[in-house]
Amino acid sequence: MKTVLRVAALGVSVACVASLAPVQSNASSHREAPLIAGTPGLDNTDLYAFVSPDAPETVTVVANWQPFEEPNGGPNFYTFAEKTAYDINIDNNGDAKADITYRYTFRTSYRNAGTFLYNTGPVTSLSDGDLNLRQSYSLDRITSAGTKKVLKTARVAPSFTGKASMPNYATVSDEAVTSAGGGVTSFAGQADDPFFADLRVFDLLYGGDLSEVGQDSLRGYNVNSIALRVPKADLALKGNVSRNPVVGIWSTTSRIGASMKGKPGKLQQVSRLGMPLVNEAVIPAGRKNEFNASVPTGDTKFLSHVTSPEIPKLIEAIYKIPAPATPRKDLVEVFLTGVCKDCGPIAADLNSQLLNKDVVKKSFRPSEQLRLNMAVAPAENPNRFGVIGGDLAGFPNGRRLTDDVIDVTLQAAEGILLPDPPAAVKTLGDGVDANSAGFRSHFPYVALPNEVSVNQQ
Template sequence: MSHVNEEVFPLLRTRLRTRALAAAATLVLGTGLYAGLGPLVSGASSHREAPLTAADPQIDGTDLYAFVSPDRPSTVTLVSNWIPFQEPAGGPNFYAWATGVNYDIKIDNDGDAKADLIYRWVFHNHYRSADTFLYNTGTVTSLTDADLNFYQTYDLYRINVDTGRSATLLNDAIAAPSNVGAASMPNYNADLFGAAVKQFGGSANPSYSWVGQADDPFFLDLRVFDLLYGADLKEVGDDTLAGFNVSAFALQVPKDALAAKGDAEANPTIGIWTTASRRSMRVEASGSQDFTAKFVQVSRLGMPLVNEVVVPVGAKDYFNSSKPSGDAVYLPKVQDPELPHLLNAVYGTEVPDSDPNTPGIQRADLISVFLTGVEGLNMPANVKPSEMLRLNMSIAPCTTACSPFGVIGGDNAGFPNGRRLSDDIIDVSLRVVLGVLLPSHQAIANTISDGVQVNDVTFNTA
């Protein structure tokens, strides 16, 4: 079990899928990292969203979460999920992070659409024996067990882009392995999952890191891609991604560590996005391949569903390589997205327009949600329009009677002010796309739903 003080960093349970049991081993993770919301469980906010990432799942960022930690309101919890649709029985190699890749969470704390801080994870592979095909050679009871044949370690860095200084926060920390099953890992939650929580920083207000495999927390009915729920809303209500895992890293850090000038009270709003970068390849005259060239960004994720359903297929790989500072090119697709027109064609719903007196479709509401932040909620001063997840750290976390619909449900601690694991992203997004934020909107914008309001595994608090 982790040696973290449970009074400061209480543990909660989450579930990881295995073939043998519907919910398999109960996993333990600090509420500081998952803020009382429980398991990491799978969906498709940005799963296989572009041609390149669909062919290279190790660099496919699936979801990003950011919220003020309910158990420690002086901190923020960041969760980034990768490698989608992990079948629990996917051995003998199971699911590993890519080596030679920079996995980053980037923070813009002054609204200029440029990263001011970067948290970076770099992974390393370790085999205790190369003379076996087995992931583990016996029962595994600890992260350092000799029977855990394959394991990964990671280095965690904090890079201050403004000053150019880099600090190593963790070195050779061991990631929780894939859950092979009850025979191989009989006490997975205590021996492996919980033990992967690492503390760093000062003792007065410490930070925590966790890396491992978990049940993916995004929930939805993926039959949205079957002519928008069967063309008559008959294909709803089934969490079609239940049972799949993801690989995740979670970070809990003090608010001041993220804020401009180290002052979260004066500068509470931050923008967050993730990227993955691989080294480019050079082919020598001999035909050999050299992977020591510069790093090239190959994945990007901020707000959910943007590259999934807003960016057209011809621009998806480009989006994954782009920076928020260049997002003006996507303004037409946010101003007049494809989805309202598809809903109109299939269901006869109106195509919303925030300013009918101006030629063309105008969607000031979507621009505020996806590109600038909502005024009075999470819009930075002097913001440069750009796509990222924005969080106002001064808004207190919700601890009781929280709404899965976040802001449109009267709960300003939820999406699109950051994103919690329990926020119902699909229903919120459908309603926002149909104009629920506009003063005058069609009735269906208040009720449209994919019929999946909660994750298939309960988010626990203890």
């Protein structure tokens, strides 16, 4: 019965969590919508935000793009797209609008465009002449007061092309960590995909007979990662962390599109990601692209998919696991408002911008964001279950690399945060409890890229 509950609930988890937005296929936001699936370099996969464990006066945001990078996917390895804005958006007053945007834009060059090789010899540093394809980026901080150039020409850690080509890749990757002054540190480059989950739920709930569980479907794959570490005061409303510790975060990708008249186009948003699993398994296929192009101020149009999610009803019909009663105000609180005593049925103050003392409450709007209370100190021994495991520094209060969002969200979907949930809810999980690769203990924290072909693992 435990196995049945485990498998069934994963379907619930993906559904309810995703109930906020359009979605389709794999992982947290991997290949989730028809349009963006055809342009993987623009596809947000995951977003993380946490108080930096080794620099607790700062917050680290990790945003990943380009799903399912096979380590040996040459000769055209994996680059960030040009003429594209990779944005990290911060809402510190709860009006569902970006008060701060950190914008990354990339440039690509070749030392020798006459060869197909990514590198023409062993690469031992970012400045090595044998690194043929090179990327750099600029970083801007955009607010209502204007745009500030944070970094002008920072180097990107290259794709890992093999041990012969890059015998000391860890050194090359760490060399891409760039200080911008004022306590700001940035990184862009390839990394192991830190999301861990068994994704075979999409094969008729694990093959239709509950026999396929416990496999990390993302093991061995890489992503393009952006990591940004900034002082808490840089994010807080009015720069005051003690009065206003809660921020909401989401990442977006926007590309330059040609106008119908053949004139230079403007940036058009094509991908968006806040809470994990939102872009995944509930909204009809016809609305997936709509969500990716939408802004948080309009998220109430997806409300019905949160208050009355479809998957718990299907699980109840198929596996006889009772679905929590609707409307699901607890899920609205977790995903659209943040958790506070005045927000909904969860009797706790945790991570809603309404907890910020300088917020104008009448301007607050429910919206899908990853919310973080920066006043919660890092846990000495993080619990993978985050808040439901008694660790308030973890998901859904932000998201750490080690947080098991599949297990947490499926338990939330089945009512773990409601009064007197069934005891069986606490046993629900997908059988994948940790990432296959060890994370770095220092910024940018993400693990180094995988080296071995996926089909050899």
